[in-house]
Amino acid sequence: MEKINIKRLAEELNLSTSTISRALQDSYQIGPETKQRVVEMAKKLNYVPNPHASSLGSRKSNTIAVVIPEVFDSYFAQAINGIETVAQEKGYHVLIYLTHERLEQEQAILRAFQGGRVDGVIMSVSAETTAATHMQELRDQNVPIVFFDRTPDEVDTACVTTNDLESSYLATKHLLERRCTTVLLLAISRDLSIMRQRIEGYRRALTEAGLPFTEDNILDCTYDDEVNYELLTKFLKARPYTDGIVATVEKLTTSVYQACRNLGLRIPSDVKVVSFSNSRSASILNPSLTTITQPAFDSGKAAAVLLFKGLKSKKGVPLTEKLVLPSELIVRDSTAG
Amino acid sequence: MEKINIKRLAEELNLSTSTISRALQDSYQIGPETKQRVVEMAKKLNYVPNPHASSLGSRKSNTIAVVIPEVFDSYFAQAINGIETVAQEKGYHVLIYLTHERLEQEQAILRAFQGGRVDGVIMSVSAETTAATHMQELRDQNVPIVFFDRTPDEVDTACVTTNDLESSYLATKHLLERRCTTVLLLAISRDLSIMRQRIEGYRRALTEAGLPFTEDNILDCTYDDEVNYELLTKFLKARPYTDGIVATVEKLTTSVYQACRNLGLRIPSDVKVVSFSNSRSASILNPSLTTITQPAFDSGKAAAVLLFKGLKSKKGVPLTEKLVLPSELIVRDSTAG
């Protein structure tokens, strides 16, 4: 059973390869019955097109790339689902790349895209990403990029984000309303604009309540759960009067719960906790966790929709649309009382 | 800044395109200093190769596909990490496809691979997958496939699994040792061999303890959390003497906890629970959850390593190696007492 290609189909049907090609693309230039014949023969001979040849000839890969820091987080897992869903719908393929939070990787990955591997990119920047030249270079080659969640500071880029400032503001305010007096903010990678937004929301809520905003109440965490656990334990020991915690990313939840438990601090009576989290298990934690939950799946979907819009439109007009989806504050037991 | 390609490099250096191509591939046939010159010029002109042309010419895509049912589950998220890690190391690209548990999608996806888009496939079959012809067809085209977690029933395929039978046996035995007398097993898609294994382990533990194995104590769940919650609630209401539950997949945990809570059943005093789960939050649930935890990241890694071994070896010799990695029973409060 030899490899059958377009040429073979052409011979079989006494047509030219271009006719076959067009028929298979359902081109308007081909008569309906010719199309029919071609499609039937293709099916009969079990023809499967070679995507590399097609991409080479058409300068179009029908593939997009998703470049993200990690996939451990529920947020990214769900976002990928959203992206994949619309990509599949459009007949596109999805390449996944993890930067593992390293700028260098991110650069290498994007650079390779200049070769034309993908038609567009959906990405969330690494924690190390401050410079934006590698992204700019790609855009200069007319490869559209849509950012989601973690966006670069550049102003003229397309991105899908959530209302981080407001969410963080609401989370903090919620704690203050529950009579917390000293709220600890757990930060991570302050270079990320998303993080600066979250800090700012926190600041505003404090200020608005007439409370001091001080660096002393911000703890910079790492990407290592163990380390965070230690940091947090030390912090809470040194400042036992802390009675509220806002965790700005999902992965911090475990460390918070464990540190509190091992220090004998009870949630929510001793300390109230709210965390940014998309984890399905928030409601069955001990105690159930009050969360800021982002529309992860929808963000992925929106980013993809935006990208495909860009792929359709004229080249040379870079995507710059910005979309802000609302997160939700879901109050549960960890902030009760 | 026009597109620079291999031909352009050739002109620039007064060499033939084939020499450039070889130099860039670090071929042994090229003199070290020529290589040097080529590489330098490439860098200077910011040359980025076109992967489609390369794939077309060499009949090698340097890409693998990961085909899975969903990615919501922590297991798959972690496995992808493992796969991506080794792929990146080998300079390979990773395409992700979600079948959403639909056989039809799975078939369409695999079929397209016959066109040569990928060099190999790592997959976990959908819940609907019973026939194996679409996978066989792909293998017939010399595209190696490595299965992980959910494997087809075919015997001669390469796969990476965990010791499901034993794990389930241990989980059940653990409950019996904690004096459970009526253990409910929550199943899902019995067509999956993995599920049959888990049921069998459960059966053995019961039998060994002299307890009856009855279909009455197996509840077939769906992929919808809401529905599962209802099913479970109805079941527990009808059989209030149930004092142990084994959940065979992570996603069932939430439904179990919620159903118990809303029925006023206390874990672990009224009913003890153990679940297959890779969720990081198991330890901070209410109560903390006893789990069978699979080596997800390592499974992904192992599958990838196996696949790359297959890619290196001679064509025509299908991969058949089987790897079984051990899961771990992590005892926590949900089975205390």
Added chain:
DNA sequence: CTGAAAGCGCTAACAA
């Protein structure tokens, strides 16, 4: 060690 030349399989002007 290097070059010439023939593709890989498909697409896309340009004709007819």
Added chain:
DNA sequence: TTGTTAGCGCTTTCAG
């Protein structure tokens, strides 16, 4: 509506 004819950019025999 269909065919002719160049490529797309890189790989790879086969020579030298």
